[in-house]
Amino acid sequence: MSVADTARLAWFFGRLAIKERVAPRLHVRPLVAELFLTDNCNLRCTSCGCWTTNTKGELSTEEWRDVLRQLVAMRIHKVNFTGGEPLIRPDAVPLMAYAREVGVRHLHLNTNGVRLTPPVLDEVLAAGVRSFNVSVDGPTALVHDRIRGRLGAFETTTRHLRNLIAERDRLGLKVRMNFTVMRDNVDSLPGIAALAQELGVALYLNLVTDRTFLFRTDAVTGQTDVAGDRLDAALAELEAMARTDQRWLPRYSELRYLRGHFDDLVQRDLPCAESQLKLMVHSRGEIGGCWAHDPTASVRQRPIAEIVDAPEYRAEHARLFRKECVGCGSNYSLNLRWRPGTYLADRQWRRGRRSLV
Numbered sequence: 001m002s003v004a005d006t007a008r009l010a011w012f013f014g015r016l017a018i019k020e021r022v023a024p025r026l027h028v029r030p031l032v033a034e035l036f037l038t039d040n041c042n043l044r045c046t047s048c049g050c051w052t053t054n055t056k057g058e059l060s061t062e063e064w065r066d067v068l069r070q071l072v073a074m075r076i077h078k079v080n081f082t083g084g085e086p087l088i089r090p091d092a093v094p095l096m097a098y099a100r101e102v103g104v105r106h107l108h109l110n111t112n113g114v115r116l117t118p119p120v121l122d123e124v125l126a127a128g129v130r131s132f133n134v135s136v137d138g139p140t141a142l143v144h145d146r147i148r149g150r151l152g153a154f155e156t157t158t159r160h161l162r163n164l165i166a167e168r169d170r171l172g173l174k175v176r177m178n179f180t181v182m183r184d185n186v187d188s189l190p191g192i193a194a195l196a197q198e199l200g201v202a203l204y205l206n207l208v209t210d211r212t213f214l215f216r217t218d219a220v221t222g223q224t225d226v227a228g229d230r231l232d233a234a235l236a237e238l239e240a241m242a243r244t245d246q247r248w249l250p251r252y253s254e255l256r257y258l259r260g261h262f263d264d265l266v267q268r269d270l271p272c273a274e275s276q277l278k279l280m281v282h283s284r285g286e287i288g289g290c291w292a293h294d295p296t297a298s299v300r301q302r303p304i305a306e307i308v309d310a311p312e313y314r315a316e317h318a319r320l321f322r323k324e325c326v327g328c329g330s331n332y333s334l335n336l337r338w339r340p341g342t343y344l345a346d347r348q349w350r351r352g353r354r355s356l357v
Contacts, residue, residue: 044149139191266327
C-alpha cells in the first residue's frame with residue numbers, strides 16, 4: 001500500500017473516531033464500492049438464498065460502466081466485484097478492465113472459484129484485479145459439496161485456488177479463503193484451518209446470518225442454530241492449533257467475536273465501520289451502505305454522489321454506525337481492525353493471559 005493510500009485510510013478512520021466520540025452527525029463518505037454484478041449464482045448453497053430466485057432487470061453493461069465512471073468521480077479508493085457469482089456474467093471481466101481503464105486503482109473479486117479457470121484467471125489478472133476472496137465451506141469434498149449443493153465443487157474450487165496462490169507472489173496478490181461458519185460445518189473449523197495452513201492462504205471466517213438481503217430464507221435460518229458446545233469444542237481445537245502456529249489463521253479478537261456472534265448478533269459495543277466504509281450498488285441499481293437494511297434509492301433515478309450526500313442517506317448511516325440495526329456480523333473483522341484495544345487483547349492472548357474457552 002502506498003503512503004498516499006495509507007494516509008487516506010488513516011484520515012477516514014480518524015474521522016470515524018471523531019464521529020463516534022465527538023460529532024455523531026459528521027458525514028464520512030465511503031471509500032469502497034461493493035458492486036453486486038448479479039444476484040444469481042451457479043451453486044446452491046445452504047447458507048445463501050440468492051440461487052432460489054432468478055433476478056431479472058439487472059444493470060446492463062453500459063449502466064455498470066456509468067456506475068464506474070461515477071465512482072471514479074467520487075474518488076472511490078477500491079471496487080469489489082461480487083454477487084451472487086459475478087463471473088457468470090459474460091461482461092464481468094470487461095467491466096473489471098473498464099474500471100481500471102477509467103481510474104479505479106484497487107480491484108477486488110469475490111468468487112466461489114468454480115469459473116476461475118486458468119484462462120479466466122489470466123483475463124482477470126490482466127484486467128488489474130489484485131485482491132481475491134475465494135469461498136470454501138469445508139476442508140473436504142464431503143462437507144463443502146453438501147453445503148454448496150454441487151458434486152465436484154470442492155475439487156474444482158481448490159484446484160483453481162491453488163492456481164491463484166501460485167500467482168500470488170509473482171504479482172503481489174492478496175488472497176483469502178472464506179469459510180462461512182454455520183450449523184452444518186462448525187465441527188470443521190479445525191479442518192479448514194489446517195487446509196489454510198497447508199495451502200498457505202489467509203483464512204477468513206464469515207458468520208452465517210439470515211438478516212442480510214441475499215440470505216433471508218428458512219434454510220439459512222436453520223443454519224444459524226449453532227450449538228454452543230460444538231462451537232466451543234471447535235474453537236478450543238482451533239485455538240490450540242493457533243498457539244502452535246498462527247500463520248494464515250484469524251486473530252484472537254476475531255475468534256472471540258465469532259464466539260459471541262450466535263448469542264449476541266448485534267454486539268452494539270462495536271460500531272459498524274463497514275456501513276461507513278462501503279457503498280453498495282445492487283444488481284438492479286439500488287444504492288445503500290448496509291447488508292441487512294434494504295436501500296431505497298437507485299442509480300437509475302439519481303446520481304450516486306447526490307444519493308450519498310442526501311440528508312436521508314446521511315441520517316440512516318449515522319444510525320447504522322451506532323448499530324441501531326437488525327444486526328448481521330458482516331465484515332466484523334473490519335469493525336475490529338480500527339479498535340486499538342483489540343490489538344492489546346491479541347497481545348495478551350499471545351502471552352497466555354487470555355483464552356477463547
